[in-house]
Amino acid sequence: MxxxxxxxxxxxxxxxxxxxxxxxxxxxxxxxxxxxxxxxxxxxxxxxxxxxxxxxxxxxxxxxxxxxxxxxxxxxxxxxxxxxxxxxxxxxxxxxxxxxxxxxxxxxxxxxxxxxxxxxxxxxxxxxxxxxxxxxxxxxxxxxxxxxxxxxxxxxxxxxxxxxxxxxxxxxxxxxxxxxxxNGLRYVPVELDELRPKYDIVVKVMVRSGITYSIPWSTFLKHPVTAVITYKGCTFNCLACGGSRFTYNVIYGRRKLGVKKPETLFEEYKEITERLKAPIFFVNDLQVLGKSYVERLVSLLRSERAGVEVFFEFFTPPPRDFLAVLRSAEERVYLQISPETHDESIRSTYGRPYTNSSLKAFLRNAEDLGFTRVDLYFMVGLPGQTPENVKGIGSFFEELRRIAPKVVDAFVAPLAPFVDPGSPAFHMSGKYGYRLFAYTLSDHRKLLLADKWYLMLNYETRWMTRAEIAAATYNAVESLATSKYRAGVIDEEYFREVMESIQLARRGGRPEILDSKETLREEELYPMKALNLSYLTPKVILEIAKYMVRS
CATH class of the missing domain: 3.40.50.2300 (Response regulator)
Known part of the structure; x- marks a missing residue:
């Protein structure tokens, strides 16, 4: 008990x-x-x-x-x-x-x-x-x-x-x-420093609960990745996002970002790295907090230099001077950005207001400054996309790879399974080219019981049905995988696995995916190594032993 x-x-x-x-x-x-x-x-x-x-x-x-x-x-x-x-x-x-x-x-x-x-x-x-x-x-x-x-x-x-x-x-x-x-939604704090997680307490709670019951996700012990939430709220309005500025304002009552001091983020980083030598993801685009904020944070990270991989994400391409600050945070620094599509007009309509030229300049700077990797994320299911349109992702990746051959990688996935409730597209679906199949919670519960993934989607667009979104997704994966193979990002065996998985899916087959991804290898997403004693620090081993004895 x-x-x-x-x-x-x-x-x-x-x-x-x-x-x-x-x-x-x-x-x-x-x-x-x-x-x-x-x-x-x-x-x-x-x-x-x-x-x-x-x-x-x-x-x-x-x-x-x-x-x-x-x-x-x-x-x-x-x-x-x-x-x-x-x-x-x-x-x-x-x-x-x-x-x-x-x-x-x-x-x-x-x-x-x-x-x-x-x-x-x-x-x-x-x-x-x-x-x-x-x-x-x-x-x-x-x-x-x-x-x-x-x-x-x-x-x-x-x-x-x-x-x-x-x-x-x-x-x-x-x-x-x-x-x-x-009772009304009246508590929306702007200062979040006092609410940060304390990782000595987290370890105690996980030991009390049982490690196998309390791990963050099923493969965490195999491929650990940790995170620091930098702020709450958003300044952007991506159409299908339940964390958009519109949604935060109208649904959650947040009219200002909820922020932590740089020192608080550093304390979280330090408490994690004192216990686990695993990659740390700084969630959200730090650009919105200002350059002086980031300079202070990076100076603190640089003073510690825990020797772990760190990830920073962007919602728009950052300028070179901003990147130069981030580069000194750790020896291995990864960057992520989601262009969503190679088509500038579709990207802008969706809520990512930047051009391909600014994206290319960002990648060129990232290469010059010696970042470890820049991951690009593309999406299928946006207004204006068609099964043919998405095939351009591959050639676009090759173009970007020529600009930054040492650092660029890319991934593509469907907008799945739902247009988020509360998002602009959920509330004004017709205006943005979406047609929704579910509005209530009960309707969404029924969708989740479908036997095919594209029938779980709560939307289609004016340009694609749900079946066509599925076809477009596999077209995009095929296009990108082919270009990644040509560029030497993935080897022949990996490429063949992806192609076979796509062909099986197109024939209506059901790949075994509870132990693997359908369109890529899990280890490509993050720098992954099995969690072993080299990841655990003496501090956390002592804490675990202490809490186990007390239990």
Whole structure:
């Protein structure tokens, strides 16, 4: 029997995916660490656990999705019967978890007596439908920042004071008489320094929960990658993104970026690298915080020089002087940018307002300054794209490769499975050339049960049906893989594997993808090495031993 005050639980996208081996998930998760059941929990689990533990709330993290992937015999109901908590917090952040999160919520309510609380972007967007149609959910914490809110909820529920819930901001709940209540979204902090994760606490929580239950995603121990969330909010309006400026403003009430001081980001970086010598991804484009901010951050990183790979991402190509600052952060520095398409007009319409010439200048500078690699991400399913149009990705990659032959790599994936709820395209689909097949949470739950990945899509465009989006995706992968093979980025064996996988998919076959990607090798995405003792520092080994003894 595991006993905690709060159990943070991550569900697979579809709860019974192991009973559905006939499903062809396709390339929907090919360019992220997760498997097609999206077994990676939100980074907010770490900050939530840290905040609660510091205030005396015994917390556990339980990644049921990853456990189900890694252990085919793992019995979820049996485990839930053994997991005793006052509050069960289940993330419904990405809408792709609409089925699994609510099925786990139902099971928890059937098997345990605790309170079920949901949180995340999708839970925020659909709070009313969830509380009206799914009686096994007791409350929903709303917005992009929920640590203090959730703590107040836990205090009230553990004390049996449901009357106190009416005083908590950012909360929707069912009161003692079964009526749905909404307290308004009033807590949207601009300063986030006090809410950062504390990694000594994270280690304690993971050991208490069991490492195999609390890993961030199923292959983390094989290919570890860590992250630092640099800020919350966005200054851009990509059409299908649930983290766009429009969505943050209208749905989550964020009108200003939520930021941390450079010193805070450095503390997170330092606490991670003191425990794990694995790549660190700085999430979001630091350009929006200003050059002086980045200069201060990089000066701190340079003083530490932990010897790990660091990743920086951009939403628009940065100027050379900005790149020069980042180059000194570590010996091996990787950059990422998502042009989305080789077609400038389509890119601009989608929300990435820059030209191919500015992209080329960025790559030229990255090559000159000696960055380790620049990864480009392309997408299929944008307004204006056709199955023929996307074939130009390959030749565009070759053109960019000639400009920066030492550093450029590229990947392509479909916009899948959903146009995000709350995004500009979700609210104004016709205006932007989209046609949607689902608007409610219940409709999206049904889509996730389709047996082909393109039938899971909640959209088509004026230019492509869902089947044509699938065809275009494989056309784009074929075009890019061919050009990468010509350029020597991938070898003949790898190229042949990709081509065979595409041909199998086109014939209606279902490649085994729970242990691999459909259109690329997982190790190409990040500098990946198996997690072994060389990755673990003496500090974390001692911490693990200490917490295991205490347990």
């Amino acid at each position: 595991k006993r905690v005050d709060v159990a943070l639980i991550h569900a697979p996208s579809v709860y019974d995916f192991r009973e559905r081996p006939y499903v062809h998930y396709g390339p929907i998760s090919d360019v992220i660490p997760s498997k097609p059941v999206f077994d990676m929990y939100p980074a907010g689990f770490f900050s939530l656990a840290s905040y609660l533990e510091e205030r005396g709330v015994k917390t556990g993290i339980f990644n049921l999705a990853a456990k189900m992937v890694n252990d085919p015999r793992f019995d979820v109901p049996r485990f839930l019967r053994s997991l005793e908590a006052s509050v069960y917090g289940i993330d419904l952040h990405w809408l792709v978890h609409a089925h699994g999160a609510l099925e786990i919520a139902r099971l928890v309510k059937e098997l345990r007596k605790g309170h079920v609380v949901l949180g995340g972007f999708s839970a925020t967007y659909y709070w009313r439908e969830i509380l009206e149609k799914f009686p096994y959910v007791d409350a929903i914490v709303l917005g992009d920042t929920t640590e203090p809110v959730f703590f107040e909820v836990v205090q009230a529920l553990e004390a049996g004071r449901l009357d106190k819930l009416g005083e908590v901001p950012n909360l929707a709940y069912r009161d003692e008489n079964g009526r749905v209540r909404f």
